[in-house]
Amino acid sequence: MISVLYFLIAVLVIAFMIFIHELGHYTAGMLLGFKILDFSIGFGPAIFKFKKKDITYALRSIPLGGACRFYGEEDDKIDDAVAFNSQKPWKRLIVYFAGPFMNLVLAYVLAVIMMVSFGSREIRAYSNGNYAITINEVTAGSPADKAGIKEGDVILSIGDTDVVNAPESYEDKTDAISKAIVSAPKEGVKMTVQRGEDNVDLFVSDIYNEKENRNFLGITMGYAEYFVPYGFFESLGKAGGFLVDVVVQTYKAITGGFKYGFKAGDVSGIVGTVAITMKMASMGLYYLLLVMALISMSLGIMNLLPILPMDGGHLLFDFIELIAGKPVPRKIQTVLSLIGVGLIIVLFVFATIGDIKGLFSGLFNF
Numbered sequence: 001m002i003s004v005l006y007f008l009i010a011v012l013v014i015a016f017m018i019f020i021h022e023l024g025h026y027t028a029g030m031l032l033g034f035k036i037l038d039f040s041i042g043f044g045p046a047i048f049k050f051k052k053k054d055i056t057y058a059l060r061s062i063p064l065g066g067a068c069r070f071y072g073e074e075d076d077k078i079d080d081a082v083a084f085n086s087q088k089p090w091k092r093l094i095v096y097f098a099g100p101f102m103n104l105v106l107a108y109v110l111a112v113i114m115m116v117s118f119g120s121r122e123i124r125a126y127s128n129g130n131y132a133i134t135i136n137e138v139t140a141g142s143p144a145d146k147a148g149i150k151e152g153d154v155i156l157s158i159g160d161t162d163v164v165n166a167p168e169s170y171e172d173k174t175d176a177i178s179k180a181i182v183s184a185p186k187e188g189v190k191m192t193v194q195r196g197e198d199n200v201d202l203f204v205s206d207i208y209n210e211k212e213n214r215n216f217l218g219i220t221m222g223y224a225e226y227f228v229p230y231g232f233f234e235s236l237g238k239a240g241g242f243l244v245d246v247v248v249q250t251y252k253a254i255t256g257g258f259k260y261g262f263k264a265g266d267v268s269g270i271v272g273t274v275a276i277t278m279k280m281a282s283m284g285l286y287y288l289l290l291v292m293a294l295i296s297m298s299l300g301i302m303n304l305l306p307i308l309p310m311d312g313g314h315l316l317f318d319f320i321e322l323i324a325g326k327p328v329p330r331k332i333q334t335v336l337s338l339i340g341v342g343l344i345i346v347l348f349v350f351a352t353i354g355d356i357k358g359l360f361s362g363l364f365n366f
Helices: 002-031 089-117 143-147 170-183 232-260 270-283 285-303 311-324 330-361
Strands: 036-052 055-070 120-123 134-138 154-158 188-195 198-205 219-222 225-228
Touching: 002 036, 002 055, 002 089, 002 270, 002 285, 089 232, 089 285, 089 311, 134 143, 134 154, 143 198, 154 170, 232 285, 270 285, 311 330
Parallel strands: none
Antiparallel strands: 036 055, 120 225, 134 219, 154 188, 188 198
16 A cells, blocks of 8 residues: 555656646747647546647646647648747747756755755765764664664774775675674674764674574664755755756766666666655655656756757757758758657667666665
8 A cells, every 4th residue: 555655656756747847838838929739747548638728738647748739830831920830949949948947947946945854965974984884773682682782873893894994885894794794703793883972892792593504693784874954045055066966977877878888777767767756755755855856857957968859959950040040951850850769769668678677676675
């Protein structure tokens, strides 16, 4: 039942992001005098629709898409002042840009709300700057529980292993801890943890588990996160910096993928996006706001890519028309649009296959 709830939340989140995108096109078109034929959320058969002032509004059965269709958008032969392709190029530029722009604005608003409500999420670190390995869970009745280890304790050392100065990656540090546990005497192992501002020495005794034929402490390790609160005006700047970092990381991921090749998990399709949103929603409001901001930002960025039929492709050709004084021939646009659609289909299939593999391999089990 809970999974169904999170699934519905994920679908509603994605539908809302698409609604905001199409609302941008719709609003700009209305303000600039374009004739709008229909405005719909989702695709497939309509489950609800009505007509007002010659515009058909519809909610369709699969809420993972949307459209704002303009009169004369795909026909250059319509000799009508209100037809989309009869409008000035600068007007069309605004209409095409309005969709991605609304997604970017929404991402910023969500990031501000996130910063004001919770602050910036930080990871606790050792004095040398490396992420601190923290006890996230202690099994009741386990050797660790009996020794007095508590959730939130930061591991400084175990046995002869200096965790603080072990190789800096999380995997290397947890691997060093695991090896120290495996190689420890059955009688027990000494641990030093940081609890608050104090360093505490503990001895975990009787760690050998005969049933599993191995040493066993009964702890789950991870990161310790905390939030740095911000005021409203400070959040305005912090939210902007957060989104700039998202853009930089997205650019690096895309260029790195083309340079070194994409692998499963690098590109998420609709299946992966729903799965990630479900997981983040289950973790709390901060993470739901975070994933909403990231999805909205991604929609804005991806739609600005200069390929047809994305908004960015139309922006490119309208800009060329604005500079050259005449439109790029429709035949050229049609061919490039077909190539673009082909690329999008290939990317969609690649991402969906990766998502499905990820579901079965536990890629989305955070």
